Amino acid sequence: MDIVTAQEMYERDRVAMEAAGLEGELLMENAGRAVTYDLLRHILPEHKIVVLIGAGNNGGDGFVIARTLLNLGYDVEAWQVVPDTKISGDAEAHKRIFQASGHPYRRMNRSEDLNTSLRQADVCIDAMLGIGAKGRLREPFATIVHLCNEQSVLRLAVDIPTGVPADEGVDDFDAFKAHYTSIIEAPKQSVFLQQTEPFYGKWSVVEIGLPVKCFANHQRRLWEVSDLKRTMPERDAHSHKGSHGKGLILGGSRYMPGSVSMTARAALRSGSGLIAIATDRQAIPSIASFIQEATFVEYEEGGRAPDLSSYDGVAVGMGIGREAAQGGSDRTIGS
Ligand SMILES: NC(=O)C1=CN([C@@H]2O[C@H](COP(=O)(O)OP(=O)(O)OC[C@H]3O[C@@H](n4cnc5c(N)ncnc54)[C@H](OP(=O)(O)O)[C@@H]3O)[C@@H](O)[C@H]2O)[C@@H](O)CC1
Ligand SMILES: [K+]
Structure with missing residues (x-):
C-alpha cells in the first residue's frame, strides 16, 4: 500500500479526473459511501450520531456520509460548522443533493448549541477539515475540536483527524483525537509519525475507485502481510540449508x-x-x-x-x- 503526502494525493485526484475521466463529484460520492460503510463497523443501530461538516472537500464527504446514514435509517444530526460561503464546488453539489433528499441540517452559530448535541450523542464523525488543513486551527475549528475531545463520545474521523498535518515536519498543532480514522485511498505520511500517529486512533484505508495503474511508481510503501507472502521465495522441498x-x-x-x-x-x-x-x-x-x-x-x-x-x-x-x-x-x- 502506498504512503502519500498531501501533494501526491492531490496529484492522484488530478490523474483520476484527467486520465480516467472520473469527476470530482463521483469521487466524493465514492469516498463518502466507502467511509460510511467502514465507519458502520463501529456504530450500533441505537446510536445517536453527530456529523460535523466543515469547509472544503472533507466537508463534502461529510454531506455524503450524513445522507447515506440517514437513508439507512440512523439517528443523525448533520452540523455545518462554517458559513454557506465556505461551501463550494463538489462539496456544494453534495450539499444540494443532501437537501434535495429531504434531509435537514443545522448551522452552527454558537458552539454552545453544538456542545448540547455532542453531550447527547454516542458518536461524533469529524468531516471538518482534511488534507488541506494548514497551520494551527483557526476558529471555529479550534473550539469545536476542543469540545469533541472533552466529551465521552466515540470519535470517528474522515480521511484524517481535523488539524493533523498530512505530511511530516509539523509538531505545533491541535487536533481532533480520533478513536478511529477511515482513511481515503492511501495512508498519509503523518499516520506513521510519532507526534501525529496517536491522533488517528485505529485506522484502515477505503478504496474509492482511483485508477491505480495510472500512477507513477511510488517509493514509499507500507509493507503488509500480503506483500510478504507475495515476495517470499518458494522453497524446494528437497533443498538444504546451504x-x-x-x-x-x-x-x-x-x-x-x-x-x-x-x-x-x-x-x-x-x-x-x-x-x-x-x-x-x-x-x-x-x-x-x-x-x-x-x-x-x-x-x-x-x-x-x-x-x-x-x-x-x-x-x-x-x-x-x-x-x-x-x-x-x-x-x-x-x-
Ligand atoms: N482522492 C481523494 O483524496 C479525495 C479526497 N476527498 C476529500 O477531500 C479532502 C481534501 O479536500 P480540500 O483540498 O478541499 O481540503 P480540506 O482540508 O477538506 O479543506 C480545505 C479548507 O480548510 C480550510 N483551512 C485550511 N487550514 C485551516 C486551518 N488551519 N484552520 C481553519 N481552516 C483551515 C481552508 O480555508 P482557507 O485557508 O482556504 O480559508 C479550506 O476552506 C480530503 O481530505 C478528502 O476528505 C474526497 O472528497 C474525494 C477524493
Ligand atoms: K476530518
Whole structure:
C-alpha cells in the first residue's frame, strides 16, 4: 500500500479526473459511501450520531456520509460548522443533493448549541477539515475540536483527524483525537509519525475507485502481510540449508551480546540458510546458548573484519560498542 503526502494525493485526484475521466463529484460520492460503510463497523443501530461538516472537500464527504446514514435509517444530526460561503464546488453539489433528499441540517452559530448535541450523542464523525488543513486551527475549528475531545463520545474521523498535518515536519498543532480514522485511498505520511500517529486512533484505508495503474511508481510503501507472502521465495522441498544463502553478522561484544543474538534469530526466521556470527570470543558462549543454529568466527573489538567474500549478505554493528565502530572495523569492511 502506498504512503502519500498531501501533494501526491492531490496529484492522484488530478490523474483520476484527467486520465480516467472520473469527476470530482463521483469521487466524493465514492469516498463518502466507502467511509460510511467502514465507519458502520463501529456504530450500533441505537446510536445517536453527530456529523460535523466543515469547509472544503472533507466537508463534502461529510454531506455524503450524513445522507447515506440517514437513508439507512440512523439517528443523525448533520452540523455545518462554517458559513454557506465556505461551501463550494463538489462539496456544494453534495450539499444540494443532501437537501434535495429531504434531509435537514443545522448551522452552527454558537458552539454552545453544538456542545448540547455532542453531550447527547454516542458518536461524533469529524468531516471538518482534511488534507488541506494548514497551520494551527483557526476558529471555529479550534473550539469545536476542543469540545469533541472533552466529551465521552466515540470519535470517528474522515480521511484524517481535523488539524493533523498530512505530511511530516509539523509538531505545533491541535487536533481532533480520533478513536478511529477511515482513511481515503492511501495512508498519509503523518499516520506513521510519532507526534501525529496517536491522533488517528485505529485506522484502515477505503478504496474509492482511483485508477491505480495510472500512477507513477511510488517509493514509499507500507509493507503488509500480503506483500510478504507475495515476495517470499518458494522453497524446494528437497533443498538444504546451504541452498538458502549464507549470512554473516558482525557485532556483539563481551558486555552486549543480546542484539547480535536477536539479529541472528531474525535472519534465520526470515529464511537465511546458514548464519555465521563474528563476535568477541567471550560473548560466544552466551550467544550460542540462544542461537544453536549459528556458527562462530572470533572477532576482536577494533580488529580486522573477517573475509566477506564467501557470504551473500552481511549485517554489521549491533552491540559492537562505539569505540570499535569508530575504529578499524567499519573502515576495514569499507575498503
Ligand atoms: N482522492 C481523494 O483524496 C479525495 C479526497 N476527498 C476529500 O477531500 C479532502 C481534501 O479536500 P480540500 O483540498 O478541499 O481540503 P480540506 O482540508 O477538506 O479543506 C480545505 C479548507 O480548510 C480550510 N483551512 C485550511 N487550514 C485551516 C486551518 N488551519 N484552520 C481553519 N481552516 C483551515 C481552508 O480555508 P482557507 O485557508 O482556504 O480559508 C479550506 O476552506 C480530503 O481530505 C478528502 O476528505 C474526497 O472528497 C474525494 C477524493
Ligand atoms: K476530518
